[in-house]
Amino acid sequence: MTPDNHRTSFPPDGRSAFPLRGAVALVTGANRGIGRAFTRELLDRGAAKAYAGARDPSTVQEPGVLPVRLDVTDPEQVAAAADRCGDVDLLVNNAGIFHAGPLLGAPSVQDAREEMETNLFGTLAMIRAFAPILGRNDGGAVIVALSALSFINYAPWGTYSASKAAAWSMTNSVRDELADQGTLVTAVHSGLVDTDMTQALELPKISPEVYVDAALDAVAAGEIEALADEHTHTYRAMLAYHPHRPPWD
Structure with a gap:
């Protein structure tokens, strides 16, 4: 059972809930971990179709999904996915990398650039x-998989923190840009999730299923933000609440 999330409906006058039943979704980084859990849960909740993006489509093993060759850093593959998946009404941006390195102590800025x-x-x-x-x-709707490190800093993982903070700011901006076409944009934050990416870390973690449930529950309710664990809920509450639009708009 997930904790009570910090949630805000979109837009301020109350967007209707996004229906997961019958949805057509594309999940990036869908061959393992959180991405695979997204495709499984979407189908369990009645999605009509789930495309599973992965750099190597042969690694997509979840029954019932449609593998798509997709490296999100390759413009040609991104364009090809858009051409193939023209029926998508839910985009789940899950693909990400984590080098677990500092900003100044790393031998170069290469890890920061890659993240x-x-x-x-x-x-x-x-x-x-x-x-x-x-x-x-x-x-439709967009999910962006973020992190508690979107809004707090941990120096040993400074490059990842910076990339997620930037991605959170980008998410909030594209939400405003897409509001006029009625697209819900939901940011999902959590601490560590128990996946291959974090297996070497002896720290508290939540399961991919807990993360995915928090994300899909928020989207189904038309909410712009979901916090998937108690630590993230506490950290987010320490920040000044950001309005959907700036006060001068």
Whole structure:
């Protein structure tokens, strides 16, 4: 059971809930961990179709999903996915990388560049490619898988923190840009999730299923933000609440 989330409906006058039953979803990074859990749960909740994006489609093993070759840092593959998946009305941006390195103590800025390329620019490339498709499909919805490190810093993982903070800011901006076409954009934050990416870390973790449930519950309710664990809920509450639009708008 997930904790009570910090949740805000979109837009301020109350968007109707996004119906997961009958949805057509594309999940990036869907061959394992959180991404695979997203495809499984979407089908369990009645989605009509789940495309599973992965750099190597042969690694997609979840029954009932449709593998798609997709490296979010490759513009040609992003464009090809958009051409193939023109019926998508739910885009789940899950693909990401985690080098667990500091900003100054690393031997170079290469890790920081790679994390920004995937976690920020890859996610942005997917939203840019699919925004017109979502618009044609009654607005639809976008999920962006973020982190508690979107809004708190941990110096040993400074490069990842920076990439997720940038991705959170981008998410809040594209939400405003897509509001006029009725696209719901939901940011999902949590602490560590028990996946291959974090297996070497002896720290508290939640399961991929808990993360996915928090994300899909929020989207189904038309909410712009979901916090998947208690630690993240506490950290988020320490921040000043950001309005959907700035006070001068």
